[in-house]
Amino acid sequence: MSNCAIVGINWGDEGKGRMVDLLTRDYDVVVRYQGGGNAGHTVINEYGKFALHLLPSGIFRDGVVNILGNGVALDCENLWQEMQSVTEQGVALTPNNLKISDRASLLLPWHRDLDALEEARLQDKKYGSTKQGIAPFYSDKYQKKTILAGELFYPDHLRAHLRDLLEWKNLTLERVYGAQPYTMDQLTDWIADYGEKIKPYVCDTGAWLDDAAAQGKRILFEAQLGALRDLDYGIHPFTTSSNTTAAYAPVGSGLPGAKIDEVVGVVKAYSTCVGEGPFVCEWFGERAEALRKAGAEYGAKTGRPRRVGPIDLVATRYGVRMQAATNLALTKLDVLDDMDEIPVCTHYEIDGVRTDKFPFPAALASAKPVFESLQGWKCDISSVRRWEDLPPQARAYVEYLERNLGCRIGYVSVGPERDSIIVR
Numbered sequence: 563m564s565n566c567a568i569v570g571i572n573w574g575d576e577g578k579g580r581m582v583d584l585l586t587r588d589y590d591v592v593v594r595y596q597g598g599g600n601a602g603h604t605v606i607n608e609y610g611k612f613a614l615h616l617l618p619s620g621i622f623r624d625g626v627v628n629i630l631g632n633g634v635a636l637d638c639e640n641l642w643q644e645m646q647s648v649t650e651q652g653v654a655l656t657p658n659n660l661k662i663s664d665r666a667s668l669l670l671p672w673h674r675d676l677d678a679l680e681e682a683r684l685q686d687k688k689y690g691s692t693k694q695g696i697a698p699f700y701s702d703k704y705q706k707k708t709i710l711a712g713e714l715f716y717p718d719h720l721r722a723h724l725r726d727l728l729e730w731k732n733l734t735l736e737r738v739y740g741a742q743p744y745t746m747d748q749l750t751d752w753i754a755d756y757g758e759k760i761k762p763y764v765c766d767t768g769a770w771l772d773d774a775a776a777q778g779k780r781i782l783f784e785a786q787l788g789a790l791r792d793l794d795y796g797i798h799p800f801t802t803s804s805n806t807t808a809a810y811a812p813v814g815s816g817l818p819g820a821k822i823d824e825v826v827g828v829v830k831a832y833s834t835c836v837g838e839g840p841f842v843c844e845w846f847g848e849r850a851e852a853l854r855k856a857g858a859e860y861g862a863k864t865g866r867p868r869r870v871g872p873i874d875l876v877a878t879r880y881g882v883r884m885q886a887a888t889n890l891a892l893t894k895l896d897v898l899d900d901m902d903e904i905p906v907c908t909h910y911e912i913d914g915v916r917t918d919k920f921p922f923p924a925a926l927a928s929a930k931p932v933f934e935s936l937q938g939w940k941c942d943i944s945s946v947r948r949w950e951d952l953p954p955q956a957r958a959y960v961e962y963l964e965r966n967l968g969c970r971i972g973y974v975s976v977g978p979e980r981d982s983i984i985v986r
């Protein structure tokens with residue numbers, strides 16, 4: 563396969579990072595095409611354990627070129643911190659293996675401020691933002707009020723552009739939120755610091771990718787979050803502010819004409835959700851705590867306990883469709899090892915009507931889950947590496963999901979380490 567996208571099918575945190583880390587062995591280039599420092603991909607490999615927020619998960623492989631595409635929210639502060647910590651753990655980062663699109667927009671200091679100010683204003687109606695400035699950043703991008711990374715190479719133009727943006731943004735900060743305005747000195751200091759740090763990595767990644775594609779290089783597109791958080795197709799308004807679907811990968815990467823041959827959708831063996839919004843299969847109390855503990859379900863970025871519940875086939879089928887997945891990776895099957903019975907949500911009941919179709923977001927509040935139960939396997943499967951060595955109940959669970967999702971499950975992950983995988 564020459565081009566592949568690895569995407570989330572659900573709410574995010576499905577284990578995309580571990581799948582990219584595994585599959586990069588077959589690819590030459592890894593591109594992050596959307597999102598910013600607001601979520602984390604956890605990767606465990608020979609260098610140690612990493613929570614990557616912005617760096618593509620291919621940085622651990624020699625010879626793989628990693629790209630932050632134009633669709634990304636380029637948060638230089640987080641990126642630089644991450645680059646430092648990865649380098650300290652022995653991973654070499656150079657402009658040869660890390661390239662940043664000159665068309666990526668910079669997430670500026672006021673984006674984070676505005677996120678926090680707006681969440682505070684919303685009080686109990688807040689969306690559960692990670693306060694990384696993502697929503698204010700993308701709104702500004704669509705208003706064409708951002709600085710492109712490439713402008714760092716045009717200092718006079720950059721200064722004038724910053725001055726215009728400053729004047730405009732201070733109106734909102736002061737008049738809407740009653741907050742402190744920014745000064746030009748603060749902005750130019752920030753650019754002199756972080757802009758200079760990332761500048762060596764900034765280039766025309768679109769042209770670079772075009773050449774790479776012409777040379778037959780294999781490209782892996784890496785998404786953040788999942789289909790249910792997609793700006794257009796997710797659970798509005800509890801989505802993120804960018805498109806997490808595979809269809810956006812060519813646009814957000816700098817290769818708008820790219821054809822994606824394979825879409826690997828990552829699905830967790832049960833459901834988790836961080837933040838606010840409808841979550842039909844949510845468990846509470848002791849059984850929720852037990853599942854959360856077994857799966858170590860605490861946010862990679864925020865440390866927040868994730869909401870948990872059994873797998874939701876209604877939402878997952880929708881995610882498979884929105885991602886146009888051609889292959890699925892089922893992760894964290896080992897987390898279900900201790901369960902006697904494994905509930906699976908097959909339908910929703912909405913106002914007395916049973917449906918297996920994912921409804922319009924506003925209808926989710928009154929949706930009740932309908933469950934079937936499958937038998938558990940009650941043994942440790944974390945050392946299993948071959949399909950035929952899985953207990954029959956575990957195989958039956960995977961096959962049941964496969965049938966009900968209408969997509970083949972080509973990978974079954976039974977642990978966080980790179981080799982804890984069954985390839986079917």
Ligand code: GDP
Pocket residue numbers: 570574575576577578579580601602603604605606787857862893894895896897975976977978
């Ligand atoms: P991502 O953002 O989709 O990459 O997901 P996260 O990194 O937020 O969450 C996935 C978590 O599950 C990470 O801590 C992984 O190390 C871990 N993980 C991934 N696959 C497996 C698995 O098959 N079994 C177990 N026990 N943990 C896994």
